[in-house]
Amino acid sequence: MQETTSSTQLEITKQTKNGLRVFQNFWNDLDWEKIISSVIYKAVLIILMCVILIIVRKIVLKLIEKSFKNYRKKEAYSEGRLNTLETLAKNFFQYFLFFVIIYSILTIIGIPVGSLIAGAGIAGVAIGLGAQGFINDVITGFFIIYERQLDVGDHVILNTVEGVVEQVGLRTTQVKSFNGTMNYIPNRQILVVSNLSRGNQQVLIDIRVNPDEDIEKVKRIMNQINEELAINMPEVRSDPNILGLTTLPNGTFAVRCVLYAVAGSQVMVKTALTTAYVEALTNEGVTIPSTPLNLSV
Numbered sequence: 001m002q003e004t005t006s007s008t009q010l011e012i013t014k015q016t017k018n019g020l021r022v023f024q025n026f027w028n029d030l031d032w033e034k035i036i037s038s039v040i041y042k043a044v045l046i047i048l049m050c051v052i053l054i055i056v057r058k059i060v061l062k063l064i065e066k067s068f069k070n071y072r073k074k075e076a077y078s079e080g081r082l083n084t085l086e087t088l089a090k091n092f093f094q095y096f097l098f099f100v101i102i103y104s105i106l107t108i109i110g111i112p113v114g115s116l117i118a119g120a121g122i123a124g125v126a127i128g129l130g131a132q133g134f135i136n137d138v139i140t141g142f143f144i145i146y147e148r149q150l151d152v153g154d155h156v157i158l159n160t161v162e163g164v165v166e167q168v169g170l171r172t173t174q175v176k177s178f179n180g181t182m183n184y185i186p187n188r189q190i191l192v193v194s195n196l197s198r199g200n201q202q203v204l205i206d207i208r209v210n211p212d213e214d215i216e217k218v219k220r221i222m223n224q225i226n227e228e229l230a231i232n233m234p235e236v237r238s239d240p241n242i243l244g245l246t247t248l249p250n251g252t253f254a255v256r257c258v259l260y261a262v263a264g265s266q267v268m269v270k271t272a273l274t275t276a277y278v279e280a281l282t283n284e285g286v287t288i289p290s291t292p293l294n295l296s297v
Contacts, residue, residue: 045108050101057097064089083152084168088145091169133188134171140187141170149193155264157194158185197263200237203270206246206254207277208289215245218255221284225276226257233272235265240273252289 068086143149145168150156154165156175163177173190175183209218219242226240238260246256257277261269278288 042108042110046105049104049108053097053101053104057094060093061090064093084145084150084165087152087167087169095170133186136188137171137186140190141168141173144168144173144187144190144193150195151197154195154197156196157192158190159192161185199263200260201263201266203259203261203266203273205257205259205270205274205277206248207257207274207281208248208252208254209245210287210289211253213286215255217284218281218286219244221280221286222255222257222277225273225280229276230259230273233269235262235269237261 064086068082068089150165150168150173152165152168156163156165158173158175161175161177161183163175163181163183165173166176166182167174169187171187173185173187175185177183207218207222209215222242226242230236230240236259240257240259243256243258246254248254257273259269281288
């Protein structure tokens with residue numbers, strides 16, 4: 001029994017020595033000078049290629065910015081549309097440059113990219129299935145831009161997200177909420193686009209009054225402000241229409257005025273007219289309630 005164990009140990013030791021001898025011979029046969037020179041040569045090529053592509057990137061991005069700067073001087077092109085197309089052009093070029101860098105590095109290292117792609121087989125199918133979301137994002141983003149559903153700077157509601165469009169890309173759309181939150185929305189998830197910056201937008205102004213005030217006097221003062229101020233505001237696109245007394249959800253009364261203004265100027269128009277209404281009414285002795293009225297018995 002002991003003789004069998006000893007012979008087995010001797011055999012293992014012999015095989016280990018043979019393996020170490022083969023590895024040592026292989027190690028000694030390596031042409032380290034050639035290997036080091038090849039590594040240095042390829043590293044220099046990669047660094048040189050990266051430097052050239054960085055320079056090309058800066059030059060092309062500058063040319064894109066200069067081209068769109070010239071277009072901005074022409075009044076026929078909207079600022080938001082040009083910002084959208086400029087961002088898209090920069091993103092497309094940088095995506096293209098990224099794939100060029102990857103392809104160049106693999107080629108310099110010596111990996112046959114063509115054979116790698118051709119022999120991908122099942123891996124290629126798996127990658128294709130995994131990339132379906134990305135492809136859907138790109139296709140949806142293309143149609144969003146092509147159909148001009150939104151532009152940079154537009155006030156929009158995308159699904160449940162409301163804010164101002166910061167960037168429209170082929171993969172994601174960036175919308176900044178009014179509280180400062182930046183929302184990155186994959187294009188394939190954009191199901192409903194509500195663009196509040198297209199066409200004239202309604203401005204609804206409710207001036208709260210006490211129910212025992214002279215409503216006709218209030219309407220007359222508001223009409224006077226409209227004639228002096230509203231018609232001279234270039235943002236106002238319709239004659240202000242005073243509908244009369246209405247009730248608000250909290251049970252208070254208000255005199256309502258409705259008009260239409262250029263998209264994006266609604267808040268400014270509403271603020272200016274509301275301020276003018278309140279100042280004129282106060283000067284004429286009309287009391288503006290500062291707290292909700294409790295009408296319950």
